[in-house]
Amino acid sequence: MTELAERTEVRTAVADPATAISRLAFDRTVARGEVHREALSEVFLTDSVRVDESRFVAAARLPASHAYYGDHTGGTPIDPLLLLECCRQAETHAVHAHFGAPRDTKFVLQSWSLTMHPLPANVHIGPAEVVISAHTDEAVWRAGELRAMRYRMQVYVAGRHAADVVMRVQYCPDELYRLMRGRCHDGRVPSSDDFRFTTTEVAPGLVGRDRPENVVLTDARVGADRVSARLRIDGGHPSLFDHAQDHVPGMVLMEAGRQLAVLAASTAHGTPADAVEVTGLNAAFGAYAELDTPITVSTDGAAVGSDLLVCFEQEGRVLVEAGFTCLPRNPNTDQGAK
Known part of the structure; x- marks a missing residue:
């Protein structure tokens, strides 16, 4: 060894x-x-x-x-x-x-x-x-x-x-x-260092952010009963990709889910993004989120005050299903009202 x-x-x-x-x-x-x-x-x-x-x-x-x-x-x-x-x-x-x-x-x-x-x-x-x-x-x-x-x-x-x-x-x-990861990619394993994106069409304020570089969603689409976006992968992000990865880390997916939950509240229901607090999550991971194929993040856009089910899909396969608890921010605490 x-x-x-x-x-x-x-x-x-x-x-x-x-x-x-x-x-x-x-x-x-x-x-x-x-x-x-x-x-x-x-x-x-x-x-x-x-x-x-x-x-x-x-x-x-x-x-x-x-x-x-x-x-x-x-x-x-x-x-x-x-x-x-x-x-x-x-x-x-x-x-x-x-x-x-x-x-x-x-x-x-x-x-x-x-x-x-x-x-x-x-x-x-x-x-x-x-x-x-x-x-x-x-x-x-x-x-x-x-x-x-x-x-x-x-x-x-x-x-x-x-x-x-x-x-x-x-x-x-x-x-x-x-060996397992090499077989999935015919011996060639991608690296997050090869994915560097600097722009997004999603305004930071819509997902509760000030800095554009912290937005992980792009190509957002808001419908009457569904909100979806594509995952924006920036392998150069100093926190989300602190070091080179051969897949999308779970923490990146959770940030994408949180941002989609806030986006659904602010666009589908008119609740300002800075008035929404995500106070809980639960997620089950069924497969690796690959870097080199688009990942769609979607939710049915339930109202603030309930749990949102967020689905992560890639090439027709569900990678992750995650629930996010969204509550209106309570000025008397540093988490949402309960």
């Missing part, structure tokens, strides 16, 4: 959750490679402590400002997708640090869900400390290596319970992953 493929040393368990949390450090981020990131600005996880064989706690820091996660016309103090990214980094780090997965293990997302909880508007957010309490189950081990796990995470921001996240992930040896 190469050095990168060697099993990482599993950290010693603490056994007591309170003690584990007290040992969490926030003064520096973990190594970029431990959360599969290239840019330091995209690393939010600062520490992780194992409680026992099925539990761990993790720490993260929300940035005071961020060109992507902080770009919202409604002035959202906490971006739900930022908390989801913190949980993704906690899961990725834990697989190596606590469960001994080799460094080159590939991660295959099966499903995830996020539910935000309202916080008082006077709670100071950004920069803020995040604590994640994670319980794992449904583990699948083969020949001593982890192949699948479910994670149930409670997320606390500035000491307040801010969100709950559940995710299911499968793990694949690097050689098997490369």
